[in-house]
Amino acid sequence: MSAATRPEPTPAERARSVLAAAGSLTVTTHGHRIELIGLHTVDAAARLLLHNPPDGHLAAELTMAPHGELTALVEFTDIAPVSVRERVRARLTLGGRLGALGPKTLVFHPARAVLTEDDGTTVVDLDELSLASPDPLATHEAEMLARLDAVHADTVAPLARLLPARERLGATGVRPLRLDRHGLVLRVETADSHHDTRLPFAAPATHPGDAVRGIHALLAEATARPRRRRLPTTS
Structure with a gap:
């Protein structure tokens, strides 16, 4: 996509x-x-x-x-x-x-x-x-992102493999920035700037359980890819 x-x-x-x-x-x-x-x-x-x-x-x-x-x-x-x-x-x-x-x-x-x-x-x-309706994850997002960030070495680092190589160039860290029904947004930081990239779910999430399954699917896709240079996840 x-x-x-x-x-x-x-x-x-x-x-x-x-x-x-x-x-x-x-x-x-x-x-x-x-x-x-x-x-x-x-x-x-x-x-x-x-x-x-x-x-x-x-x-x-x-x-x-x-x-x-x-x-x-x-x-x-x-x-x-x-x-x-x-x-x-x-x-x-x-x-x-x-x-x-x-x-x-x-x-x-x-x-x-x-x-x-x-x-x-x-x-x-x-x-x-x-x-407009609020995103179904809006009131759960802060807690879910904090939990995801707490285990970033096991989850966020592998997910970074899904980013195009050009978006990893010069990266010093990556963090989960936003979570909504359409997917997860990662913030990639370099020495003096940052950019955000969306990893879309295969289908929109209608509740937190869907989002968890969507993240697991992204993680499965990421871990199936060849390992590249490790992307730091701490600032």
Whole structure:
């Protein structure tokens, strides 16, 4: 399968997965910039609900806002759960308005969504975002990648044999960077740069068990290949 035909999540799906997996976010209004940790949920329609932080700054500001809404910027940062160079994998920025939904909950109405990744910045269509489903591995990915990285000498090093020779040239280390239903992404680091390569599954994973089987299939394919120069897996 060529790199051009390897399946990838759409920008809306990636953004939706960031929303599903994020444990924290930052809210910026005219009066405050507040980080909320474990105080938000996303419903099935991708509607972002914020639970008032203990200091109540947002709720107090909202009571004084015209029309009962605040202009706000909500930011999410997707950080790789393993030790790699430049661990920020993506940033999702939502611009819109914040309003009340009951006495202890705020609801955010997005007007713009921007996803920034290594390969550039994408304005995500809001209708596509609301219709997109998070990747089935999104809430399991961090734990699965951490486990995979813990046994990298037995698993990740052999998987590196699946990389084209040109992508191994000058490599000083390789780490598992991303895992989604379509496959595993490895980060290959050189002395002064890095690049990411996707190893696709034969079929999309619908749950973590499928992904484990997909990784085992990739590993079987890798170990069947002739051994090349050993690729370091530590930074």
